[in-house]
Amino acid sequence: PNKALADGTIDANYFQHKPYLDSFNKENGTDLVSAAAIHYEPFGLFGNGVSSLDEVAEGATILIPADDSNETRALLLLAQEGLITLPEDASAEKGVSHLDIVDAKGYNVVPVQADMVPTQLANSDAGTLAVINGNYALDAGLKPTTNGLFVEAADSEFATLYANIVAVRPADLDSDWLKALHTALTSKEAYDYMINTYEGGVIPTFTVEDAE
Numbered sequence: 570p571n572k573a574l575a576d577g578t579i580d581a582n583y584f585q586h587k588p589y590l591d592s593f594n595k596e597n598g599t600d601l602v603s604a605a606a607i608h609y610e611p612f613g614l615f616g617n618g619v620s621s622l623d624e625v626a627e628g629a630t631i632l633i634p635a636d637d638s639n640e641t642r643a644l645l646l647l648a649q650e651g652l653i654t655l656p657e658d659a660s661a662e663k664g665v666s667h668l669d670i671v672d673a674k675g676y677n678v679v680p681v682q683a684d685m686v687p688t689q690l691a692n693s694d695a696g697t698l699a700v701i702n703g704n705y706a707l708d709a710g711l712k713p714t715t716n717g718l719f720v721e722a723a724d725s726e727f728a729t730l731y732a733n734i735v736a737v738r739p740a741d742l743d744s745d746w747l748k749a750l751h752t753a754l755t756s757k758e759a760y761d762y763m764i765n766t767y768e769g770g771v772i773p774t775f776t777v778e779d780a781e
Contacts, residue, residue, distance in 0.1 A: 574736060575599045581741070581750065583607065586731040588638040588661050602739050604747055606732035607754050608763055609772045610703025612646055613717030618695035622650075622718055625698065627675050632690055632699035633667070634683035641665050642731060643700035644678075650719055652676060661730055687711065707770040714769030723772050732774045 570582040571593045585593075587603055594601055619625060631652070633643040641664050648655045654672035659665045667678050681689050683702055687709035690699040698718070706713055713720040721727040735754065741747055753759065755775045763771045 571599070571601060571736070572597070574601060574738065577738075581735055581737045581747065583733065583735045583754070585736065586638070586733055588641070588730065590734065590736055592638055600739060601736050602742065603734040604737045604742060605735050605751050605754070606729075606774045607735060607759075609723065609728045609732045609774055610707075610770060611713050611721040611723070611772065612642060612700055612703060612727070612731075613706055613711070613713035613720040614646070614650070615690060615699050615701055615706070615711055615716060616718050617690055617693050617697045617699075619698065619718065625718075626696050628677065630677040630679055630693065630697045632679050632681050632686050632693070632697065634686055634700070634702055635680035636683055637664060637666075639683055639702060640667065640680055642727065644670070646700060646721060646727070647678075653678065703770050707767060712768045712770055720769075728772070728774070 570579070570584055573579045574582050575597070581604070590601060590603060593599065631647065634640055641661055644653065644655060644665050644667065645659065645661065647653045648659070653670050653674055653676065655665055656669060656671055659669065667680055670678060684705055686699050686701050687705055690697060701711065703713060735750065737747060757777060760773050760775065760777055763773050
């Protein structure tokens, strides 16, 4: 979608967060920009046969998504919850991989292709954990707020940093069609749909008051 946007095949896309867009621009020499943040899909930690963090065994395997921005996000979340230790200067902007883990605290942290993490978890040994992208968790029938051992909070820095955005070319930022698209995506109807359909798996970044 980003390549199609950059070459003019499409006018906008709505599938990514800002760190992913920044990584794409850097790798491809493009200058795509964020027009607006619309919703947030929280990462959750899920367990195979594990219902709470108190049940996590020493030496448990923790599956994480392997692509750059999502691996960073998963590791920052594990560090926030005290399951691993990262370098003091670890950040989303700088990026971090499993090779940067200072102390895994006995856990076996394994990067897996992001869309395969739910399947790998389902087929894993009992006691295995996995940090799963919100969209892939939903596709697998997992609800972060009901099935997750913990989930990124809606008021956390993750919610702001990893909100899903509408990306466009810079020249289209002030276009009338983009204003109309933004109005539709932040309407009360869109808000209600996200809340009622995804059970905490998709959280609007705007409020009902904003939409009205």
